[in-house]
Structure formats: structure tokens, C-alpha cells
Amino acid sequence: MAHERAFSFNDDSTNVALPPLASESLHKVQSNFWCLNQDCWVGMVRLRQVQSSWYTRIHQSGLPPPPNPYDYIWQKFQETKQVNQAIMPTLSEPVRRLNDLEVLYSQIFLLGPSPWLPDVCELAQSLIFEYSIEFAHGTLAALAEPASRIWLTCGTARRVQQVGRFFMKNLSSHQEHLLSGKMPRIEASSGGGDPRAAQPPSYPYQVRGDNLERAASCITQLLEVFRILGSRFGVEAWQRQFEQESRHILEVLT
DSSP states (O other): OOTTOOOOTTSTTOOOOOOOOOOHHHHTOOOOSSOOOHHHHHHHHHHHHHHHHHHIIIIISOOOOOSSHHHHHHHHHHHHHHHHHHHGGGSOHHHHHHHHHHHHHHHHHHHSOOSSOSSOOHHHHHHHHHHHHHHHHHHHHHHHOHHHHTTOOHHHHHHHHHHHHHHHHHHHHSHHHHHHTOOOOOOOOOGGGOTTSOOOOOOOOOOOSOHHHHHHHHHHHHHHHHHHHHHHHTOHHHHHHHHHHHHHHHHHHO
């Protein structure tokens, strides 16, 4: 899921749907190293469907945004969280860690600037900041864990590149607000009058230390991830580009 992506679940070139559900006996098969049970893979396909629905609508459709774009964004944010929570019990610990990184990446992308919302709200700015820090820390931890490291691919490096770009742009554009550590304004969803409409996520982060130091640590961790993945997958050019883009702001932070 990136801007360069040339297809989605529901464009003219492909038609992806859930296959017929397996029999009850197969449904009860436990996951192992080679085989996932039905609940697990069905949940993963549904997560991809949610990702694809908002990515296609916001980034590919060319449709004008609705009157209140955040009503749609909070709805998809909530759907992503619900699908992920349903998947979690079916995953092994190493795969669960990587799935958490996938969800963080998806949420950062959903909250970031888009054709609908070139300028994001304060809550989105703060969540991008926090989720990017979690993503950098989690990816570096996965690289240090053999059971998780074997699942990392060149696609991981692409996600790291995208998260780095979102983080840098977000921090550069809203530096005063993000480094101050102040609680963001949270505006209730209009919901079009529907009481069941998804509301903005709560902001669960309390003061976790100096945001200036945390921002610098995030960039340093992303650089370390690039150093490891760059040589493994031959994407040193992405590493050099991020080093150049982050050099000035890292000097300011440190």
C-alpha cells in the first residue's frame, strides 16, 4: 500500500473476494509454522479489504471529499482496529508483532496528508508522531528477534521509507505543537446525525519524556533500520535519501 501501487482490490484489472469457507473440521485446525487456521487468514484478507477500500477511495478514485472527511477516516480507523483485534488471538507471537507494525503503518498512512486533506488536524498530527515512534521502535526490535526477522522483506523497507517521510513532513510542518507535548484538540465527529458514527480515537499518550529527544531517537532508529535493510535488500539509495532528508532536522533536535 503505497502511492506507487498500481492496483487495488476493486479496480478494473482484478476482482479479489474471500474464497468459500472451509469445512468445520478444517476450521478447527490449529496454526503452525506452515499453515494458518481459517480465522487467521480470513481476518488478514478482511484487513486488506479495509485498507484497500479507503486507499482506493481517498488516493485513487479522484472523487471529491465528503463534506466531513474525518467522519469517513475515523470510521475506517475504527474498522482497522476492530479487524486487527479479531485477528490477534489467532496469530503466533512473532507474526503478531509484525501485524502490529502493519496496522501502525496503515493508520499512519490513513491519517497523513491526502488529496482529501492536505492539512491534517491536531489529533492526526499527534497520532502520526506517536505511531511513527512506535513503528520505528517495533521494526528495530523485530530485526533483533530471529523469529520475527525472517518475515521481513523489501516491502518492510518500503514501509520504513514511507513512515520516515510522513514523520519528517509532519514534524517539519508542526514542530512547535508536536515538540511541546501538549494534548491535541479532539473534535467530535459530526456523523451526519448518526449516533452510531465512529468517533475520533482517544489520545492515550501521557507525557513520556522530552518529545525533542523522542523525535531524535525515532529518526536515529529509522536510520539504523535502513542500514540493516539497505544492505540486505539492495535499497541503499533509500537509506542515503533519508539520511539527506533527516540530517538538518536531526541537527536541530540534537
